[in-house]
Amino acid sequence: MPKAKSVSAPRTPGARPGPSEPSEASLPLALTAAEQDLLGRALRFLVNVQAAPFIARARREGYAANDHREGWRLFKLAAGEQRPLEHLFAEAASGGGVEGAERMQLLREVEVFENTWFPRTRAIIRRVVQRERRDGFEAAFFKHLEPQPLGSTVVMSVGTYLRRLEGLARNSDGDAKKVHKTLAARGLTEAKVQQVRDLLAKLEAGAGAQAQPPRVPAAELARAWREQREGIEGLRGWFNDWATTLRQVFPVNAQIQLGLTAVRRTAAAGVVIEEDVSLDEDEGADGEVTGAEPPVG
Secondary structure, three states: OOOOOOOOOOOOOOOOOOOOOOOOOOOOOOOOHHHHHHHHHHHHHHHHOOOHHHHHHHHHOOOOHHHHHHHHHHHHHHHOOOOOHHHHHHHHHHHOOOOHHHHHHHHHHHHHHHHHHHHHHHHHHHHHOOHHHHHHHHHHHOOOOOOOOOOHHHHHHHHHHHHHHHHHHHOOOHHHHHHHHHHHHOOOOHHHHHHHHHHHHHHHHHHHOOOOOOOOOHHHHHHHHHHHHHHHHHHHHHHHHHHHHHOOOOOHHHHHHHOOOEEEEEOOOOOEEEEOOOOOOOOOOOEEEOOOOOOOO
C-alpha cells in the first residue's frame, strides 16, 4: 500500500503569519488547485462513506456520527456556504472598472506596501519616541489599524495609514516630527507616498464606476473571509486525520472511491499508478488525476 501523505497548508514565501492568502485572481478568497482538490475529495468521502460496506468498517475504526457531522460542518464552512449572496455582490462590485489580473496586481502592490511599512513604522516609533510616551504614541497611531487580508480591506487600512502619516507631517509635536523624518530617511518619501495614493485612486475609481454595491461593512467581509479560511484549515486537518486512519483498513479500490487515495495517470504508455496525491501541491506536467470513479458498492 502506498505511503500516506499528509495535507499541509500551502507555503507562500514572504507571507505574514495568519490565514492563508488567495493565490489567483478572484477576491477576496481564491482557492488554490490543492484546496479545490481537498474540497472534492472531502465531499467524495462524506457522501460515499455512508454506503453500508464502508460505514460499517469505518465505525469499527472509531468514525462516529459526531465525526461525520463535524466533517460536513467544516466542508460547508470551507466551501463558503455560510456566506450571504450580498457578500458576493459587494465583492464583485468592488472591482469596478479595474478587474481580474489588473486589479489583483494593484491590490498586491498595496499589500506589499502595508507589509513593509506597518512593521517598520511601529519599530521606528518604539525607537525614536521618548520612552515615557512611546506606548501611548504607538497605540494612538495604530488604533484600529492592523494588517488586513488581500482584498478591499487592505485598501482601507493603507488609506488610513496615509492619512495618519499626513498627520505626523503637520504635527508640531517633536516626537511626531522625528517619526516622520525617520520614515522619510528610510525611503517613505513624498514621491513614494504619492505612488501609493495613485494605486488607491485607481482601485477606488474603478469601484465607483459601477452600480452602487450592497452596503456590507468591510469588517463583516473580512470576518467572513477569515472564517472560510479557518474552515479550509479545519477541513484539511479533519480529512488528514481520517484518511490516515482509514487507508490502513480499506483496500486501494475502496480508498479511491472514498477519495482517500487519488489515481494519477502517467504520460508514459498510459500506465495508471494508484497512490495518495498530496493536496498541498498542484499536479505537475508529468501527471494528471483522472476524473473517473468506480461505482460505489
